[in-house]
Amino acid sequence: MNALSETWSWLTTADHWTGGAGVFARLVQHLQLSAEALLLAGVVAIPLALILGHVGRGSWLVVSLANASRAVPVLAVLVLLVLRMGIGDRPVVYALAIFAFPPMVTNTYAGVRGVDPEVRDAARGLGLSGNQMLRRVELPLALPLIAAGVRTAAVQVVATATIAAIVGSGGLGRFIVDGFQTNDYGQLVSGVLVVALLALAIELTLGAAERRLDPLQR
Amino acid sequence: MGPWWSADFFTQRAAEIEAATREHVILTLIAVGIGLAISLPLAVLAHRRTWLATPLLAISGAIYTIPSLALFALLLPWTGLSRTTVEVGLVGYTLLILIRNTLTGLSGVPVDVVDAARGMGYGSRRLLFRVELPLALPAIIAGVRVATVSTIALVTVGAEVSNGGLGRLILQGLQDEYPAEAVGASVLCVGLALVADLLLVVVQRLATPWARQR
Numbered sequence: 001m002n003a004l005s006e007t008w009s010w011l012t013t014a015d016h017w018t019g020g021a022g023v024f025a026r027l028v029q030h031l032q033l034s035a036e037a038l039l040l041a042g043v044v045a046i047p048l049a050l051i052l053g054h055v056g057r058g059s060w061l062v063v064s065l066a067n068a069s070r071a072v073p074v075l076a077v078l079v080l081l082v083l084r085m086g087i088g089d090r091p092v093v094y095a096l097a098i099f100a101f102p103p104m105v106t107n108t109y110a111g112v113r114g115v116d117p118e119v120r121d122a123a124r125g126l127g128l129s130g131n132q133m134l135r136r137v138e139l140p141l142a143l144p145l146i147a148a149g150v151r152t153a154a155v156q157v158v159a160t161a162t163i164a165a166i167v168g169s170g171g172l173g174r175f176i177v178d179g180f181q182t183n184d185y186g187q188l189v190s191g192v193l194v195v196a197l198l199a200l201a202i203e204l205t206l207g208a209a210e211r212r213l214d215p216l217q218r
Numbered sequence: 219m220g221p222w223w224s225a226d227f228f229t230q231r232a233a234e235i236e237a238a239t240r241e242h243v244i245l246t247l248i249a250v251g252i253g254l255a256i257s258l259p260l261a262v263l264a265h266r267r268t269w270l271a272t273p274l275l276a277i278s279g280a281i282y283t284i285p286s287l288a289l290f291a292l293l294l295p296w297t298g299l300s301r302t303t304v305e306v307g308l309v310g311y312t313l314l315i316l317i318r319n320t321l322t323g324l325s326g327v328p329v330d331v332v333d334a335a336r337g338m339g340y341g342s343r344r345l346l347f348r349v350e351l352p353l354a355l356p357a358i359i360a361g362v363r364v365a366t367v368s369t370i371a372l373v374t375v376g377a378e379v380s381n382g383g384l385g386r387l388i389l390q391g392l393q394d395e396y397p398a399e400a401v402g403a404s405v406l407c408v409g410l411a412l413v414a415d416l417l418l419v420v421v422q423r424l425a426t427p428w429a430r431q432r
Contacts, residue, residue, distance in 0.1 A: 003295030070367045071411035073374040074286075075385055076404035079392045083219070083400060159285035166287070166378050167392065176291045180379060185295040195288040203283045 006186030007193070016190070021174075023194060030171035030198070033089060033164070034157045037096030041153065045104035046146060053112025053142070054134045062109045069102035074160050082167045092164045099160050100153035107149025111142025144214040151206035158202055162195050172198065224398035231399075235387070239406060242383025245376065246369045246414070248305055253312030253365060258358075261320035262346065271321060278314035286311070286372055290379045304376035311372060312365040319361025323354025356429060359422040363415055370411040384410075 010016055017023045052058040077098055081091035115138050123137045165173025175191025178184070228235065264270040281289070289307035297303045327350050335349045351358075374385030382389075384403040391400030423430060 067367075070364065071371060071408050071415075073371040073385070073388070073404065073407050075374040075377070076388050076400065076407060079388050079400045080397070080404065083392060083395065083397045155283055159283075159287075162285035162287045163375055166375075166389070173285075173287055176287055177378065180291060180294065188291055189295060192288040192292050196284045199283045199285055199288075200280060 003185040003189055006184075007189040008186075010184075010186030010190045011193075016187075023172075023175075023190075026170060026172050026174055027194070027198070030158070030161050030173075033092055033096065033161050033169070033171055034154070037093045037157050037161075038100050038150070038154055040093065041097040041100035042104055042150065045101050046108050049105045049108035050112060050134060050139065050142075053109045054130070054138060056113070059109070059113075062106055065102045066106045069099060074099060074163055075166065078160075078164055078167045087168045089169070092161070092167070092169045095164065096157045096160050100157045103152040103156065104146075104149040107145045107152070108142060111145030111149075112138045114145065115141045144210060147206070147210040147213045151203065151210055154206055155199060155203050158199050220394075220396040220398055222397045222401055224402070227398045227402045235403075235406070238384050238387055238403070239410070241381060242370070242373055242385075242407070242410060245301070245304065245308065245373050245381060245383055246366060246410075249308035249369050249373075250312055250362065250366050252305070252309045253316050254362065256309070257313055257316035258320060261317045261324065262351075264317070264321060265324040265350075266342075274317060275314070275321075278317050281310045282314040284310075286375045287378065290376055294379055299380040301381050303380050304373070304382065307376070308369050308372060312369060315365045315368070316358075316361045319357050319364075320354060323357025324350055326357065327353045352426075355426050356422060359418060359425065363418045363422075366414050366418060367411045370407065370414060374407060383407075 015022070019025065049062070052062070074095070078092070078095045081095050085091040085094075112134075119137060119141070120133065123133050128136065161169070161171050162173035162176070165171060165177040172191060172195045175187050176195065179186070179188030179191055260270075260274060264274050286307060289310055290304055293303045293306055297306075331349060331353065332345065335345050340349065373383045374388055376382035377385030377389050384407045387403035388400045388407075391397060391403065
């Protein structure tokens with residue numbers, strides 16, 4: 001089997017990198033879909049979890065969200081949303097956002113709940129109001145865990161965006177799905193490599209960013 | 219487009235649904251089984267030789283990061299439309315969860331207990347099987363639960379490249395624009411995950427009778 005040489009010749013063909021269906025264009029699509037979904041989920045998940053953590057309620061919601069997100073197949077959500085809304089970017093962004101939501105909620109909540117009670121007492125003793133406590137004590141201390149949640153969500157979103165190619169979405173998953181359907185193993189393996197590298201790069205970049213955000217280790 | 223829910227789907231296509239569910243269960247069992255067979259010895263080894271833990275977690279973490287469709291497709295040129303193609307990917311995702319949980323469980327065994335067992339003349343093999351592994355069991359089974367539930371969800375993606383159990387029906391529902399099929403198969407899939415999780419909770423309770431009081 002010379003899938004490796006096919007891959008090499010696919011990767012070294014300039015036409016496969018440029019143009020509307022090239023690697024660069026697909027990469028931009030992939031990142032756009034992912035960023036939109038991450039943003040959409042983040043603006044809801046993080047404030048919600050901050051408030052829940054601050055008042056110390058809703059742990060059942062957080063736990064069941066985390067469990068449910070593991071049991072519900074990504075493919076099922078993608079297919080159902082596409083059936084509901086038609087093929088396009090919108091159902092894909094929503095599906096990605098659904099799976100970005102739980103890790104951000106869980107981590108933000110854990111971050112706020114994990115603030116040392118003595119620190120909280122000290123802040124209260126200094127006369128901080130609930131609102132000030134959330135903004136100036138709990139949020140900064142929870143930041144490393146929030147960042148970890150965003151990183152987990154981002155990796156999840158990038159992976160899900162790949163699967164979205166099965167239901168007709170753009171992005172880097174196209175190379176895998178199209179390569180499979182046309183028996184073009186060079187394209188398929190190239191797609192696998194590009195997608196894997198992107199996921200690892202995102203994980204490593206966000207991991208480094210996360211360590212810089214920790215106020216106690218700076 | 220068809221309805222979103224139909225009892226007829228379950229009765230008229232019972233044989234097909236049963237076959238898909240059976241395949242789903244088998245794919246999951248094999249994946250978690252092989253995952254355990256690889257992870258347990260590696261984690262035990264890394265517990266003894268601690269320098270191994272970091273590279274082991276880094277490698278399994280890297281595999282875990284790779285999108286499932288990519289991992290499933292990776293072997294396709296070589297193993298083709300076989301069950302192996304999907305199974306290798308599924309096993310790959312269980313490794314991080316199982317290794318990490320086993321390591322956590324083993325390192326959570328109190329030093330006093332290990333010392334006491336050594337003082338009673340336990341060799342390292344007996345120490346492992348009679349003391350360390352039993353005490354690590356709750357953490358290991360917790361890992362098996364997470365691995366099983368996520369594998370059941372992941373199997374569906376396998377339908378795109380070869381075997382995917384209920385995932386096949388989900389995709390069929392999309393192609394036929396018959397939502398009831400996709401909904402029905404999805405519900406079965408989530409139900410399967412819930413049942414598996416409950417069974418493992420029972421296993422955990424039976425396997426660790428000493429923890430039942432808490």
